[in-house]
Amino acid sequence: MNQLGFWILVTLLGFVGTPILGLVVKWVDRLVTARIQWRKGPPFYQTFADVLKLLGKETMASEQASLPVFLLAPVLGYIGVGVAATLLWAVAIRPEAGFAGDLIVVIYFLVFPSLALILGASASGSPHAGLGAAREMKLVAGYELPFILSVVPAILAAGNTFNLSGLVLAQSKGPVLWGVGGFMAFLCVLAAVQAKLGVVPFDQAEAETELMGGVIVEYSGPPLALIYVMRAMLLLVLPMFVITVFWGGVQLAGWGLALTAVKFLVLVVVIVLVRNTCPRLRIDQAMKFFWLMVTPVAIVACSLALVGAYG
């Protein structure tokens, strides 16, 4: 397959395949949640029904909303996740694909969903949404730093390369999380992923019972469907990112595929278990958690990795 064909395939995978797979993963989330609560849970097509139903409803906006930003914000989030997914699929299918610095590009585009929610909520014209946006901004300020710091051990272990393909190839002699520093960084990135997904204990921005939906309170119909799909895509992309950087890379051939599926399920189940057992933190508790616990652990992990790489 030539270069252009490869990139078209991967873009389709990123923008069309990821939503579909993401909705299936979201169903897995709801199923595990249900089983933890000793009940049966929704049928497998539930998430698709949710999206179709939302597409059929009318879109409403408050009079005080700033319409262009309000309606384009979900599109921005979707594009962000789509690009990150495209790059990750590219490295998964052909490990030597990718370009210099694409790790940074992926991290950059993964900020877009939270940014889109903040923009959309601020443009909603509702005090609940404004409060949700303020909380989301504080949360992003909390988790972005440890998220970026915890990628450093992986970079160091792969010999200072910023390419995703370099990281994957370097893990052929052992995933990053098998090292002490790497494992600590893996834990930090899991905490950051939980916050990026906006799930309990870090769902202060959407706080259902407190803020009536917070950032998404004014969304309805197709824009809400797009946000729903964006969140489902994140549920697929973020574990893929974690596996690519820390756990040996996403492999799509033979036994590697089964192993990757198992790793992926383990990550998703851990996220869901934490979601179902922890209460929601207050925003100041969440920020303290990220600044005073996760960031120092990430710094220690970087130091250990530095010692391991150069010491």
Next chain:
Amino acid sequence: MSVLDKLKLWGLKKSPWVYHVNTGACNNCDIEVLELLTPRFDVERLGVLLAPSPRHADALLVTGICTRQARPRLQEIYRQTPKPCVVACIGACACTGGIFHEAWHFAGPVDEVVREVDPNAIIVYIPGCPPKPEAMISALAQTLAKL
């Protein structure tokens, strides 16, 4: 009906998100609605989720007689719910006013209040004082089948 419309209707039938509105109830029906959403009855099998905002809702679960104070507010909430939506009058008070029909603060049973805003509103009546969650599930299933 085009294929896309059929798909959207299928989605609506399989995924009704509910928003609970109390327009002056004694809370008995509200407790039963709360019980409906607990793991024991597992309405998530039908796709029912509690929506945090009326903008996300497909069904409004209205309890209580509509008091004078609540009347304009219920109408505003109905306007804020994107159509197509269903209004479920839960309990004898929401259906007809119940024992408070002659009360000084009664401002019309819920269906009249909603029909004032939208004469074509889809309204479901679930009588009882309070109706059992099983009755509510049965009503929901029948409504979805008829949509």
Next chain:
Amino acid sequence: MPEELEKVVERLKELTGSLDLRWRRPLPGRVYLDVGKERAREAARLLFEDFGARFATASGFDGGDQLEALYHFAYDSVGLVVSLRVRTPKSDGTLPSMTPVVPPAEWIEREMNDLLGITFEGHPRPERLILSDDWPEGLHPLRKDEKK
């Protein structure tokens, strides 16, 4: 226990002896004190502070030509409830407010004002409480002579 109850009732009798009020005791644990408007606030203060009873609630009643307010004070350790009854003719319709001496009475007096039209003199915040914002002034739903 009955003997403790009797001791408590004795103490109440001593405390309220100085005020001129009618004493009725239909049941062992129920005491009704009828007091005039002038001494009502003092009686309430006596029950709330000196006697040490808990202010439970208040009820209003439209007795045809008289409006009355009953303030119920509970002495929980022995199960005694003391009700202080204050009356006013309907033509007058004002009662002294207990809120300055019994702060928890603030909202229940506002409710009695809304529903029965009793005006409480000395109430710190005599605003509408439970009638809806667009309810007409002067229409009091629980008065017996009001027909909708």
